[in-house]
Amino acid sequence: MRLADRLKRNVPALAIATFAGGALGACQPYNAPMNTLSTQSDLAKWITSLYMQVTIWDTIIMVIVLVAMVLAIFVFSSREGDPGEPSEHESDLMLELAWTVGPALILVFITVPTIRTIMKTQPTKWPADTLTVEVRAHQWWWEFDYPGLKIQTADELHLPANRVVDIKLYSEDIIHSFWVPALGGKRDVIPGQINHITVVPQVPGEYYGQCAEFCGLSHANMRFRVVVDTPEGFKQWTAAQLAPPVEPKQAAAADGEKIFKNAPCAICHQIRGISGFSPQYSYGFRGPDLTHFGSRGTLAGSILENTPENVALWIQNPDKLKPGAQMPTLGLRGKDLQDLVAYLESLK
Ligand code: HEC
Ligand SMILES: [Cu+2]
Known part of the structure; x- marks a missing residue:
């Protein structure tokens, strides 16, 4: 059968695959407050950049595999009634070298930036003006303590923009996971162990966070907000939090x-x-x-x-x-x- 005829016979399947792909692509929700690709901190940018690099390599591999597959199915295959004997070709040294060395090189291209990103995102020393925040996870709410500022609060973590923040993660009961997609990273919060997330929030705004490790009945209700303030705004918030509680007037x-x-x-x-x-x-x-x-x-x-x-x-x-x-x-x-x-x- 001629190539054109073969392709024609597969038109319905190709049309369905194209439509399904297009529909999935169009699913990007316009209101997605927890989109990991909307990066608002240095940490999130590093992680997303690594993700994009890996995706590019993966896409190249996918295209090569798909093209080879389509050629094998439609072009270099024989059908019942086709004239001629099957190929007697046994091996090809250059081809075998290529498909051994190629994937090995791609793994190197993926491994090196991955290890570099891991090192960069897990510092063990912090600059002098770092803001330390102690995050305490409870079933099912988040507590935020600022030991240097003597502030204690919950639900809403205020951070200043453009300053290094060392988030120390403590659990008061079982394992939780601290996750603010826009600020990047996701780290387990483990009883008896202090994990860190170091981040420089870059854009003032309000971001959504969520516990990302199943922790019982109300795990899905264990959310929080991060409010990134301008440095001025953060000073005002700090002053307001340090004030004694308001005397009731009414x-x-x-x-x-x-x-x-x-x-x-x-x-x-x-x-x-x-x-x-x-x-x-x-x-x-x-x-x-x-x-x-x-x-x-x-x-x-x-x-x-x-x-x-x-x-x-x-x-x-x-x-x-x-x-x-x-x-x-x-x-x-x-x-x-x-x-x-x-x-x-x-x-x-
Ligand atoms: C046995 C301890 C306990 C007692 C007693 C208690 N609470 Fe609570 N309260 C909690 C816990 C734990 C939470 C957090 C629950 C959650 O979000 O999962 C909470 C949450 C709250 C919140 C929400 C705070 C926030 O920022 O999320 C308010 C408001 C509150 N309690 C008011 C009260 C009032 C008023 C009383 C007395 C009538 C009271 N609570 C008695 C333990 C208690
Ligand atoms: Cu949880």
Whole structure:
């Protein structure tokens, strides 16, 4: 059969393959806040650059293999009824050398940049003005401590742009994994071991993070945000976080403060000067620091927007919003609940 006829017979299969490929290619979602290819830090750029290099080599290999395959199927194959005997060709030294040396070289081209990137992304020394942040993973929320600044917060990790940040990863219970696609890297958070991610965030903005190692019932609800501030903005945020908690001005919030002090809330939640404990001595058994809770945009592992309605729903029944949540249902309702919410939201 002639080549043209053979191709013609396979037109439907080729058309389906082309359509499927095109449809997959068009699937790039326009709203993808956790796109690993949108790189906003030095670390993310290095990793993506390595990924692109490997992809280019892979594409070259794929094209060669596909072309050889199509030629073998459609051109250099014989069909029933074709005249002639099968080829008696046995071996070809040049060809065999080529397909041994070629792949070996490609492996070298992939290995060398990979090892270089690994070395670059795992420093063991940090410049003097590095900002150290201690990230503590809890089932199922993230705590952020700034030991040098004496700030403790949760859900939202503020970082200054264009400064080296050493993120030290601690687990308070089981294995988790810290992952902010736009800032690059993904690193396990392991009990009894401190892992590091070193990163220079480059573009101010808000980025989404997620626990990336299955850690139980609400693993998917263990999210967080990273807010990269301008250096000025970071200074302002630091000053606001260091301020003592706001004195309640309205009657409702003042009543809420009393309820907070007398309810079991104070056992698990620190509000500086109101309730508290030293984090070193109470691992595990505690909830997020609420000293400036009202300044956060999200709560409960960033699964909820911080609105009075959501905070009330959360306090009424944490487990309903977040299966397995380690905060008990305390049966507050009516005016007590409203006052407590007013107090928490006033803690800007
Ligand atoms: C047994 C300890 C415990 C008690 C008691 C407790 N909480 Fe919690 N709370 C937690 C834990 C743990 C979380 C984090 C849950 C999560 O996100 O998975 C939390 C989360 C929260 C949050 C969300 C904070 C954030 O930034 O994400 C608020 C608000 C809150 N609690 C308020 C209260 C109030 C008000 C009370 C008292 C009525 C209270 N809690 C009692 C343990 C407790
Ligand atoms: Cu997890």
